[in-house]
Amino acid sequence: MKHHFGIALLLLFTLLFGFGCKEKNNSSSASPDLPDLAGIWILVKENVIGYDIEDGKRKDWNETNVLDEEIFQFNANNVKWYTKEETCYEVDDTITYKISGKRLIGPFWEGTDSEEKNTTTWSTSIEYKNNYLVITRAENIKEPRYESYEKIIQYFKKYTGTLPPSGWPKQMCQ
Numbered sequence: 001m002k003h004h005f006g007i008a009l010l011l012l013f014t015l016l017f018g019f020g021c022k023e024k025n026n027s028s029s030a031s032p033d034l035p036d037l038a039g040i041w042i043l044v045k046e047n048v049i050g051y052d053i054e055d056g057k058r059k060d061w062n063e064t065n066v067l068d069e070e071i072f073q074f075n076a077n078n079v080k081w082y083t084k085e086e087t088c089y090e091v092d093d094t095i096t097y098k099i100s101g102k103r104l105i106g107p108f109w110e111g112t113d114s115e116e117k118n119t120t121t122w123s124t125s126i127e128y129k130n131n132y133l134v135i136t137r138a139e140n141i142k143e144p145r146y147e148s149y150e151k152i153i154q155y156f157k158k159y160t161g162t163l164p165p166s167g168w169p170k171q172m173c174q
Contacts, residue, residue, distance in 0.1 A: 037074040037099075041133050041156035042165065043067060050150035068165065072135075072156065082163065088173035089164050102127055104135070118143045132157060 044066065051060045071082035079095040098105040102125045109124040122139040133156040141148040164170065 037133070038076070040071060040073045040159040040163070042159040043070040043154055044132075044157050045155045047153040048150065049153070050148065053147040055145055068167070070154070071159065071163070071165070073163070084164075084168050085173055086169075088169045088171045090173045099126065 046065050046067070048061065048063045048065070051058055053059075069084040073080040073082070074097075077096055077098070078093070079097055080091055080093045081095055083090045083092075095108045096106045097109060103110070104124040104126050110122060112119065112121045114120075119142045120139065122137060124138075125136045127134050127136075135154045135156065137152045137154075139148075139150045139152075159165070
């Protein structure tokens with residue numbers, strides 16, 4: 001499906017181009033309506049809503065997945081992002097963040113990437129609902145004969161176990 005390509009493209013662009021960018025907003029305090037983010041949050045459910053338009057034909061999708069393949073470990077100004085692979089797990093510990101209202105700020109969380117006539121933009125919001133940390137990522141892709149929009153709403157629960165969790169591979173990816 002095209003929307004899985006969009007997620008991979010978003011992450012690739014973020015990792016390749018985003019970390020060298022300067023952040024525009026220097027506020028670092030948590031929003032008053034958010035709990036203390038410090039700690040470990042494990043993904044328990046995600047909804048993926050979006051559409052593709054290719055050569056004028058539109059395809060919509062709306063999926064719900066129950067999974068434990070992502071963990072965010074929030075510290076004061078950075079996040080470790082654990083992702084479960086088939087035979088190992090990966091950790092990205094270079095993700096910085098700031099909060100402005102309900103927006104997560106930083107190159108991983110928001111940005112624009114343009115190359116020739118192709119543009120990808122993404123943004124991330126965060127809120128706390130019914131003991132869940134809810135992270136919503138929106139992505140737009142525009143190309144000459146293709147357009148895509150995707151909104152990923154992820155529900156995280158506070159996690160107090162060991163890392164990696166039981167059920168995950170014990171070996172870190174090389």
